[in-house]
Amino acid sequence: MAIRESCGVFGVWSPHKDYKAAYAVYNGLVSLQHRGQDCCGICVQKDKKLQVETGLGLVSDVFGKERLDSMPGTVAIGHVRYPTTGSGEIKNAQPVLMSCTRNDFAFAFNGNIANYPALRKGLMAKGLTFMSDSEMELMGMLYSIALNKKDNIYDASKEVMEQLDGSYSLLFMDADGNLYASRDPQGFKPFCVGKDSKGNVFFSSESCALEALGVKEFRDLKPGEVLKVSREKGLHGKQAVEPKRITHCMFEFLYFARADSVIEGRLNNDVRKRLGEALARMHPVKADYVVPVPDSGRNFALGYSRASGIPYEEGLMKNRYIYRTFIMPEQEMREKAVRAKLNPVRQIIDGKKIVLVEDSIVRGTTLTAIVQLLRNAGAKEVHVRVGCPPVIAPCYMGMDFPTYKELAAANYSVEEIRKMIGADTLGYTDLKALEEAIGLDGKLCMACLTGDYPLKHKPAKDAQIRCC
């Protein structure tokens, strides 16, 4: 089984000799920490050498001042990894070093390669040996082969992109201090580029990390685009492959990316509020308060409250020092974490009719525990409203969804799920409301809601999930 490689990537290139790129990447990764907390790594370039440092856990635990000071250089890339398969193993940390006859490279990516098994088998048949099950190693090998044949990065990227089927926002750098970024031709994962007022160039999985570093001007990489930053030419690039079908992951807008990130010109906060308003129109109810599941349901709940006129209340307090529940690797850990991280505010909840708003239902276990918490705190009625339409299929493009067996909406009707989670009523948005709220003219992946995968290699229903 391939190792899942999800995650966040961040990179910087500076024209200034005294610039400390490792510090900038550190700060960028801290802003992307929500995209993965299993392990992290930073690579810097100095004196024609690449230095990679990695560690298990949070960025702030792995990198202290002493370690960052031992990483001089003006160009760097970094990675935070999502804990799914191969959780807690340092060998899965990125960036990954690769050599080809022309140069040494370090790679980091966010995504999932759907045709990984076939591509790996093909390379092994040609006599190549793999040291790991990592998709990053496969992509690094494909780039090494392509770079040995092609005399520029764009032709090499085209050759690699034409072989890959799946999602990838890829950052890499060479030992000469050139920095490269490419986004898959379908644009599944968010990926943006920006420049600060001093001419430093940044790449990030999400715009929130660019803004944290004072970058005011940024844009999304185009699907199929490859960018390079070099001393000779600064930031430049090319469309390596023309997209045939653009399929941005709708779940990034709704849940995975931060609410203050802008993807394809849309502030996630706004998308989520619009869905909350749609929920209020589609599933009205008489209640005393609209209460979000913090933090993921907050923007949806604001939208619901504004559209319905029902007051918004923070009826659940969150312990901020516990990881996001959805992102934790094991089921048992997930359930215990719900109780440890949420405290219902009895003074708000007791004797009241509550509209509880959440971004999505995947397994349903988290919501079951939360509804019970509200009832224990004296809620008279609990009406659950969900911003994302029912999730009926796994994701093979990089989101850590469970199999069909575990997905609530793949196995039960809305009424059955309502009973299961113990709510008085339950209402979801639908595909139309979702498309209207994001507004990208259908250029969305919604495979987990429809079962229709926008891939060349269609996964079998019982295919193993290898998401990043």
Ligand code: SF4
């Ligand atoms: S299947 Fe769902 S989670 Fe996966 S890429 Fe598509 S929209 Fe995103």
